[in-house]
Amino acid sequence: MPEDDAALSAEEELALARLALGEGDLRHAADHIAAALVRSPTLPEAHEALARLNAASGGDLDLFPLGQQAFVGAVVARAHLLAAAGRPAEGLDLLAAATGYAPAAPWAAVPWVTAADLPERLDPERTARILMQVCAAAPDPAPRRLREPLEPYLTLARNAITVHPAHPLLLGAASALARRLGEVTVAVTWATRGVRAEPTKLGEVWLGYAYRSAGRTTEALAALERAVALDPDDLAVYADIAGTLADHGRLDAALGWIDRALAKDPAFDCAVHTAHRLRFQRDGDVDHLVALADFVREHPDDTHEHGDLAECCRGRPWLGQVTPAGDELASPDGPAPSAAAVRRLQHLAHPAWAHPPAAYDAAVGLATVDLADLLALLAYPPEAPATALGRVLGGQDPALWKRCAQVWACLGLLHHRTDEPWESSTRRRVLRELATGPGPAADAALFALVTAAWVDPATRADVAAVVAGRLTEVASSAARRTPVAVSLAYLARATPALDPAARATADTLIAGAAGGPLRRLWRRLTAVFRRG
Numbered sequence: 001m002p003e004d005d006a007a008l009s010a011e012e013e014l015a016l017a018r019l020a021l022g023e024g025d026l027r028h029a030a031d032h033i034a035a036a037l038v039r040s041p042t043l044p045e046a047h048e049a050l051a052r053l054n055a056a057s058g059g060d061l062d063l064f065p066l067g068q069q070a071f072v073g074a075v076v077a078r079a080h081l082l083a084a085a086g087r088p089a090e091g092l093d094l095l096a097a098a099t100g101y102a103p104a105a106p107w108a109a110v111p112w113v114t115a116a117d118l119p120e121r122l123d124p125e126r127t128a129r130i131l132m133q134v135c136a137a138a139p140d141p142a143p144r145r146l147r148e149p150l151e152p153y154l155t156l157a158r159n160a161i162t163v164h165p166a167h168p169l170l171l172g173a174a175s176a177l178a179r180r181l182g183e184v185t186v187a188v189t190w191a192t193r194g195v196r197a198e199p200t201k202l203g204e205v206w207l208g209y210a211y212r213s214a215g216r217t218t219e220a221l222a223a224l225e226r227a228v229a230l231d232p233d234d235l236a237v238y239a240d241i242a243g244t245l246a247d248h249g250r251l252d253a254a255l256g257w258i259d260r261a262l263a264k265d266p267a268f269d270c271a272v273h274t275a276h277r278l279r280f281q282r283d284g285d286v287d288h289l290v291a292l293a294d295f296v297r298e299h300p301d302d303t304h305e306h307g308d309l310a311e312c313c314r315g316r317p318w319l320g321q322v323t324p325a326g327d328e329l330a331s332p333d334g335p336a337p338s339a340a341a342v343r344r345l346q347h348l349a350h351p352a353w354a355h356p357p358a359a360y361d362a363a364v365g366l367a368t369v370d371l372a373d374l375l376a377l378l379a380y381p382p383e384a385p386a387t388a389l390g391r392v393l394g395g396q397d398p399a400l401w402k403r404c405a406q407v408w409a410c411l412g413l414l415h416h417r418t419d420e421p422w423e424s425s426t427r428r429r430v431l432r433e434l435a436t437g438p439g440p441a442a443d444a445a446l447f448a449l450v451t452a453a454w455v456d457p458a459t460r461a462d463v464a465a466v467v468a469g470r471l472t473e474v475a476s477s478a479a480r481r482t483p484v485a486v487s488l489a490y491l492a493r494a495t496p497a498l499d500p501a502a503r504a505t506a507d508t509l510i511a512g513a514a515g516g517p518l519r520r521l522w523r524r525l526t527a528v529f530r531r532g
Helices: 010-022 026-039 044-057 072-084 088-101 124-136 144-163 168-180 184-197 201-213 217-230 235-247 251-264 269-283 287-298 308-313 339-348 356-366 371-379 388-396 398-413 426-435 441-455 457-475 483-493 500-512 517-531
Strands: none
Touching (some): 010 026, 010 044, 026 072, 044 072, 088 124, 168 201, 184 201, 201 235, 235 269, 339 356, 339 371, 356 398, 371 426, 388 398, 398 426, 426 441, 441 483, 457 483
């Protein structure tokens, strides 16, 4: 449903539409009216022009064709014409589709949608399905910027419930929309009435969600458990119960529900994602997240997106953000990088990433940079780019920007000659040499190796041995209390399949640095990132 890229205003589009109407050119008039509706969906003059066109064409809907590449303005115009022709349900279907495409636009803020008598001409189940379609376009809860554009649909829901006060599907769908728009008390009331009218699995789920949004956790869990009793095979509800329990610190009970779901279907995506996230929350073992990353890689066709892995990695040293190393050390010598390599790195380098596999995927943008340039980027990190984030990092903490650049240059090395077998590869040899050498590039290279272990299980034993050896070396030296040592310890915590003894050493180093300079640097990094 692509939008028109023209820069004309709604008024200018309408002026052209009137000219076309005057000349009898209905096709061009329709195009300009559709464009005007995109610019201003509620502009009265646009609707007046649409009515004139409708009269002139004898209600020709083909002036606003649909298809896989339908223009959103044509979809909205056709919706209004369908309503005028006495087919409001079809019109609402199209408006809901437009809302799904661009939920921040007030497509439905027109009198016919909010008319009190509209639900009398609609089948209540059709209305419920339309409300469910709108809910699919809105996060729960919806951000403030979406609430006003979606409010007409809530008015439609209120009017429909007035006409059909005991329709269970309508009450539940209306509750789901009210909940998203912050009307939590109304959501509980409608969902309760829906369940009383007819106890169903879906109705109990809607009631559970409404109670949860209202902070009534015990009642929420009771409703969700009733949903399970009505349909023991809907494993998504098990995951919802587990998530609700975990949100209130009841991890053991939450994992019990997840284990029940996995016993029914070990590959059910919602349960797998929730299980790994909760187990990581319980013991902090990164191998739970690695297993989740493996599952995501092996199941690329999951039914919907999950944010569990990113949620667990967000803001954590090396899992989701670069870790400051403290004092800047000398970089290796070498030739200056090419201008093209500098531009490529400036475009990609960032202090944060969703999780290590996401960082690896992003670094593919450096795959065509040759080895000499990648090493030169390490030796001579370029200036921060002239972006908002670049200005913050370059102005407040140039050393942090340099570290970001080195991290991404090393991630770029992971994409160098990927056709070479790992054990004998150039990328492994160069990264190992950097990781065991002096300077701030050492743990940037080590992070690249750790990232390789996340995305390729065949490299894990090799990388874990390198990390453990480096950790032992630093832990037994005078540098064991420095920020560099603690950064290395966080890297060890992020390493797949690390030996338990090495992990214990990492935990000891981190505990000994509590409140030290790394903690202060980490707080500074977090502040810089949030502002950027």
